[in-house]
Amino acid sequence: xxxxxxxxxxxxxxxxxxxxxRIRELGVYSEVVDAETPTxxxxxxxxxxxxxxxxxxxxxxxxxxxxxxxxxxVLGICFGFHMLCNHFGGEIGxxxxxxxxxxxxxxxxxxxxxxxxxxxxxxAWMSHNDTVRNTGEQLRRTAxxxxxxxxxxxxxxHRIFAVQFHPEVSHTQQGERILxxxxxxxxxxxxxxxxxxxxxAKQRRIAEQLGEDSVLLGLSxxxxxxxxxxxxxxxxxxxxxxxxxxxxxxxxxxxxxxxxTFGKHFNLDLRIIDARKAFFAALKGVADPEEKRxxxxxxxxQQFEQAALELRDCAWLAQGTIYPDVIESSDPNLSxxxxxxxxxxxxxxxxxEMKLKLIEPLRDLFKDEVRRxxxxxxxxxxxxxxxxxxxxxxxxxxxxxxKEDYVEILRQxxxxxxxxxAEAGLMxxxxxxxxxxxxxxxxxxxxxxxxxxxxLALRAVQTDDFMTATAAPLDHDLLAAIATRIVNRVPGxxxxxxxxxxxxxxxxxxx
Numbered sequence: 001x002x003x004x005x006x007x008x009x010x011x012x013x014x015x016x017x018x019x020x021x022r023i024r025e026l027g028v029y030s031e032v033v034d035a036e037t038p039t040x041x042x043x044x045x046x047x048x049x050x051x052x053x054x055x056x057x058x059x060x061x062x063x064x065x066x067x068x069x070x071x072x073x074v075l076g077i078c079f080g081f082h083m084l085c086n087h088f089g090g091e092i093g094x095x096x097x098x099x100x101x102x103x104x105x106x107x108x109x110x111x112x113x114x115x116x117x118x119x120x121x122x123x124a125w126m127s128h129n130d131t132v133r134n135t136g137e138q139l140r141r142t143a144x145x146x147x148x149x150x151x152x153x154x155x156x157x158h159r160i161f162a163v164q165f166h167p168e169v170s171h172t173q174q175g176e177r178i179l180x181x182x183x184x185x186x187x188x189x190x191x192x193x194x195x196x197x198x199x200x201a202k203q204r205r206i207a208e209q210l211g212e213d214s215v216l217l218g219l220s221x222x223x224x225x226x227x228x229x230x231x232x233x234x235x236x237x238x239x240x241x242x243x244x245x246x247x248x249x250x251x252x253x254x255x256x257x258x259x260x261t262f263g264k265h266f267n268l269d270l271r272i273i274d275a276r277k278a279f280f281a282a283l284k285g286v287a288d289p290e291e292k293r294x295x296x297x298x299x300x301x302q303q304f305e306q307a308a309l310e311l312r313d314c315a316w317l318a319q320g321t322i323y324p325d326v327i328e329s330s331d332p333n334l335s336x337x338x339x340x341x342x343x344x345x346x347x348x349x350x351x352x353e354m355k356l357k358l359i360e361p362l363r364d365l366f367k368d369e370v371r372r373x374x375x376x377x378x379x380x381x382x383x384x385x386x387x388x389x390x391x392x393x394x395x396x397x398x399x400x401x402x403k404e405d406y407v408e409i410l411r412q413x414x415x416x417x418x419x420x421x422a423e424a425g426l427m428x429x430x431x432x433x434x435x436x437x438x439x440x441x442x443x444x445x446x447x448x449x450x451x452x453x454x455x456l457a458l459r460a461v462q463t464d465d466f467m468t469a470t471a472a473p474l475d476h477d478l479l480a481a482i483a484t485r486i487v488n489r490v491p492g493x494x495x496x497x498x499x500x501x502x503x504x505x506x507x508x509x510x511x
Contacts, residue, residue, distance in 0.1 A: 003046070004029065004189055004190050004192060005030060005045050005046060006023050006028060006029075006046060006049060006183055006187065007033050007037075007042055007045040008031065008033065009033055009034070009035050009049065009051065009080075010032050010033065010035070011050060011051045011052065011053035011055070011079050011083075012051070012054055012055060014052075014504070015166055016051040016052075017032065017323070018168045018169065018468070019051060019077070019168040019179075021366060021464075023183055024193055024369070025176075026179065026180055026183055026184060027191030027192065027194065028191055029193045039067045042067060043070045043071075043072050046072070047072060047073045047075065047182065047189065048067070048072055048073070048074045048075070049074075049075045049076075049182075050074070050077065050079070050080025050084070051078075051079070051080055052079045052127070053078070053079035053080075056130055063083055068158060068160060069158060071159075073159040073160070073182070073187045074158075074159070074160045074161070075114075075163070077162075077165075077166060078127065078165070078166060080162065081153070081162040081163055081164050082132065084160060085132050085153060085162065089137065090132055090134055090136040090139060090153075091133040091134035091136075092130050092132060102125070102126060102127075103123050103126070103171060104124055105146040106121065106122055106123070106124045106145055106146075106151050107144055107146065108120060108143035108152060109141070109143065112142040112143075112152065112154055113161075113181060113185055114142065114178055114186070115143065115174075115178065115181070118177050118178060118181075122172075122174045123172070124145075124151070124165035124166070124167070124171075124173070124174075124175070125166045125169045125171035125172045126145070126165050126166075131149050131150070131164070132149075132150040132153070132164070135150065135153055138155055138156055139153045139154065139155055140154060140156055145164070150164065151164045161182065161186070195373060196376065198365075198369070199231070199377065202361050203231065203234060205361070206231065206361060209359060210235070210239075210359070213314075213315040213316055214240070214314045215232055215236060215315075215316040215317070215359065216243060216316065216356065217229055217241065217243065217317075217318040218243060218245075218304060218318065218319050218320075219242040219243060220244070220320065220389070221244065221262075222320065222386065222388060222389045223320075223367070223370060223371060223383070223386055224367075224370055224388075226261075226374065226383055227362060227371075228318055228319070228320045228360075229262070229266060230377040231361050232361070233267075233268065234377065237267075238267075241269045241307075241311050241314060242266075242270045243270075243272075243273060243303070244258050244259075244271070244272045244273070245273045245275050245300060245303050246273065246275060246276060247275055247276060247279040247296070248275075248276030249279060249394045249402070251393075252411050252414070261380075273303055275299070275303055278299060279296065279299055279395075282295050282299055283295060283296075283402040284401075285401060292396060292402065293392050293395075296392040296393075297391075304317055308356055314356065315356065315357060316356060316357050316358070316359045317357070317359070319358065319359075319360050320360075320362060321362065321363050322362050322363065322366065322367060323363065323365055326363060366466070385427075385428060387418075387433060388431075388466070388508075389434075394410055394414075395407075396511040397410060397414075397434060397435065397509070397510065398410055398437040399437060399439050399510060400439035406437050409454060409490055409491075409492050410437040413456050413486045413493060413496075416482070416485050416486050417433065417434070417435050417458055417482055418433060418434075420478070420485065421460070424475075426474070429472075430460045430461065430462055430472040430474075431463045431464075431466070432469075433460040433472070435457070435459075435486075436457040436459060436510045437456060438454065438455045438457060438497075441454055441455070442495045446494070451494050452494070453492050453494040454492050454493050454494070455493070455494070455496070455497065457496075457497045457498070457499050458482065458483075458496060458498050458499065459471075459499045459508070461503070463503075466508060468502075468503055469503040471499065479498055483496035
């Protein structure tokens with residue numbers, strides 16, 4: 001834990017990671033921690049934020065009083081607002097109208113540091129069933145919503161603040177200013193979370209962690225593992241050994257591209273392992289997405305173990321795990337109450353019997369931060385800005401059982417899709433784009449004859465951090481041209497659809 005940091009106590013809000021994101025945008029390191037984190041550790045921070053939660057205060061949530069009187073500023077958001085009010089003798093009850101969701105007009109009194117340089121009235125995002133009915137004697141009201149509900153409080157003696165609304169979401173007009181006032185003003189944090197500082201800190205940490213040990217890197221050719229390669233290479237040089245596993249589930253030309261790229265930009269000991277038969281055999285008959293991910297994860301580890309036996313001096317396994325991977329998997333090694341969205345093959349630690357220790361230098365970074373690190377380390381733009389590709393590869397883009405002919409159909413269609421987006425100049429304007437193989441057949445007409453062949457879906461999203469995402473509004477004529485080229489050139493396809501669902505409720509990937 002860093003001292004010039006804000007710790008966010010995760011109480012289960014869907015927006016917890018967004019709070020961390022917004023604070024980092026202010027140039028300050030933020031870290032999500034569990035409600036069970038010891039008070040003495042939390043008090044080392046410059047500031048503490050209690051997140052929202054789907055729970056009710058009826059669950060008798062408790063806060064250590066020493067945490068609130070230890071001198072470290074505290075901000076409660078939504079459920080955190082209720083917890084602080086409840087702790088200091090306020091009254092919490094159900095909202096008389098059954099809840100308050102969506103935009104609300106907030107008016108503040110002008111007396112709080114939290115609202116410094118914030119217009120007296122602004123629009124904020126509400127999402128709560130419970131409401132504060134009475135503040136108690138130790139808290140004072142500093143803002144109200146137009147329907148008369150208490151919207152912000154602060155303690156009369158301690159630097160404790162609370163808001164009913166969510167300043168971290170874009171729908172709150174003055175959210176960035178409010179968080180800035182708390183983080184840089186109230187807490188006195190220094191905005192030193194810069195890329196060069198991040199890189200230097202990580203290089204120091206890598207050197208301390210590894211000593212003179214050698215490292216086995218699971219290289220996928222994607223952004224995350226490539227940036228890990230660059231970081232490790234900058235610290236340990238020839239003690240880094242990279243292994244690329246050809247699973248047969250890769251994009252078109254993937255293995256060749258990895259060999260060319262890393263032969264040109266790195267002086268790595270790169271080994272490419274052909275494991276296509278093993279992966280397809282293990283996935284035969286398996287349709288459940290979680291099971292597919294777990295099978296692939298186990299096979300990856302087995303392949304790395306074999307490589308480690310051949311590289312006897314390697315004591316560590318390096319992986320390109322990033323923060324959204326950890327959050328979606330609800331990794332038990334991360335203090336969080338987030339629910340499991342999907343298992344990531346590189347999250348959750350190594351098998352107990354495996355002797356290699358794990359190093360994940362990017363574990364606390366969001367995707368765009370990883371890209372900035374890659375650029376600062378001199379990686380080529382075509383690599384840094386490459387669209388993300390899931391560790392399990394095309395196996396989680398083939399819905400249902402993974403068959404070699406299904407994968408080949410998908411691989412060809414995906415290549416056409418990305419090629420046409422590039423021709424249209426859109427690859428940097430969308431954050432991730434890919435095709436999905438659907439396990440259904442549809443009737444079509446080809447060459448004046450009836451065809452009964454497969455359907456595909458196309459997905460393209462726009463996002464900064466991959467915690468939330470919206471469907472990219474691709475031009476209809478472009479989509480029609482893409483669909484036509486795919487159906488004409490890829491045998492076995494008669495229908496192409498476009499996915500317009502945001503995240504949430506969907507995830508970026510289909511499985």
